[in-house]
Amino acid sequence: MTSTRLLIVGPQGSGKGTQGVRIAEAFGIPVVSTGDIFRANIKEGTELGLQVKAITDAGDLVSDELTSAIVRDRLSQPDAAEGFLLDGFPRNVAQVALLDEFLQGREESLDAVIELDVPREESLARIALRAKEQGRSDDTEAAIAHRLDIYERETAPILAVYRTRDIVDTIDGVGSLDEITERIFAALEARGLVRGAAA
Numbered sequence: 001m002t003s004t005r006l007l008i009v010g011p012q013g014s015g016k017g018t019q020g021v022r023i024a025e026a027f028g029i030p031v032v033s034t035g036d037i038f039r040a041n042i043k044e045g046t047e048l049g050l051q052v053k054a055i056t057d058a059g060d061l062v063s064d065e066l067t068s069a070i071v072r073d074r075l076s077q078p079d080a081a082e083g084f085l086l087d088g089f090p091r092n093v094a095q096v097a098l099l100d101e102f103l104q105g106r107e108e109s110l111d112a113v114i115e116l117d118v119p120r121e122e123s124l125a126r127i128a129l130r131a132k133e134q135g136r137s138d139d140t141e142a143a144i145a146h147r148l149d150i151y152e153r154e155t156a157p158i159l160a161v162y163r164t165r166d167i168v169d170t171i172d173g174v175g176s177l178d179e180i181t182e183r184i185f186a187a188l189e190a191r192g193l194v195r196g197a198a199a
Contacts (some may be wrong), residue, residue, distance in 0.1 A: 003083040
């Protein structure tokens with residue numbers, strides 16, 4: 001049984017949530033999305049949810065320590081034993097080190113990092129549409145611009161770290177959903193990561 005450990009990276013509105021689900025289904029692995037975990041807690045009104053809501057409503061990001069603890073807990077669950085797709089973590093260089101430490105403790109490492117490359121204007125247009133459709137309180141214009149700035153300043157540098165390991169596949173994130181999904185699958189297959197191998 002082959003295990004597949006992936007990370008998907010892209011700015012807000014790059015479509016990584018949608019593509020992540022498609023990739024995970026094809027490879028038979030769970031999506032571990034910090035955003036989804038946080039939103040579920042907010043919806044349920046848990047203590048974590050209240051903490052996270054106050055932070056995200058201000059347009060800020062949850063601390064490395066809190067995020068890392070939540071991800072480690074999720075990756076320790078049985079369904080992630082044979083692989084996973086991370087979305088939203090690591091989002092800065094400090095978190096790369098936290099993830100490395102956790103994976104090395106299990107004698108594991110990431111197989112590939114998928115970077116969805118989308119121009120800033122495209123991201124802004126997509127998020128504005130999503131805010132209208134889903135009524136997300138954190139999708140105000142100011143909060144969106146702030147998160148894109150944080151992405152460019154903090155998250156984009158993690159790609160430089162992973163490039164030194166030769167595991168980054170940069171995918172053109174503009175086009176139809178199916179076109180983008182096929183580009184991702186082609187890149188992963190070129191690395192010997194074959195869909196359905198985990199099934």
